[in-house]
Amino acid sequence: MDSVTIKDIAKKCGVSVSTVSRAINDYPGVSQSTKNMIMEAVRENQFIPNNSARNLKRLESNSIVVLVKGIGNPFFQPMISILEKKIHAHKYTFILQSVNDNEDEIEVALEMILEKKPKGIIFLGGYFYHTEEKLRQLTIPCVIGAVGGMDRKNSKIFSSVHVDDVKESYKIVDYLCRAGHRRIAFFAASREDRSIGALRLSGYRAALSDNGLPVVEELICYSGPEEDAYSMERGYHGARRLLERGIEWTAVYAISDSVAIGICRALKEAGKSIPEEYSVVGFDGLEIASYYIPTITTVKQPVEEMAEDVADILFDTIENNAPVQHRIFEGELLIRESSGRI
16 A cells, blocks of 8 residues: 555554654564554555655665755745755755644654655754654764754764854844844744744843843734744734834844844834834845845844755765764844844
């Protein structure tokens, strides 16, 4: 039954994908009764990780999977494009897989390993506070790029490439404080976020504290359950709600440039001037931020260099069994038309 996937087996047995993976690969941590149940389901449903032995052999030799959590975020688009070119240049097949916000990226990776047999995996987005036991189920080379933090205990397992989101977030909020702003709103991710959004919120809080300013909770605008936290639409509607509440503020820090652009649109429609009445800053350094009117003050991440290093590290690991390495890039504060002194 070619249509049966590892997810189907997991659902039939009432267990997780990782448990199915452990059972199939005879890893520890699965009781004998659970393993028997899973293997029986595998036999009954004729589950085969790949459609054919020929396909298995082909994919095992030359495919790289790029797993993206938050694929709608424009920040990832240039990274994906560069990675695709690098992967093709190395004569490997490029496989792009989106991971939903409510999905576990490790579970998705295990499914891809069983069904596609890639040579390596690149993770973009999300966060990596998984247990060591869970991460060690990934038995092929993996590189973690542009994620919202990584447990130090697991830093010896996989290589990583990223910016220090706390430090860079601190940098741009500190700039606003030094420009005289005392009431700085922040368009954060959701309250439940534990990845990039949480790190940037931490940097925001730290910068206010070090500048002798209180953290005013009503100025932290969290994204709703149905909102894309990094979208222009979210910034637009969120800014309108903030204005309607009548809360005093003079500057706003958006979790992404896209959100900052949406905020600017809402302020203009409300007849507000930027930056005379309100300063607006973003994060990421998207190309569109330099063409919008006004141009957006932001922290630019070196996307091209980060993507190049992610690919280079992965292929160095695959081809030369290179040791684990971590590269942290510096962001660049770009002060533009959307912000100024109070």
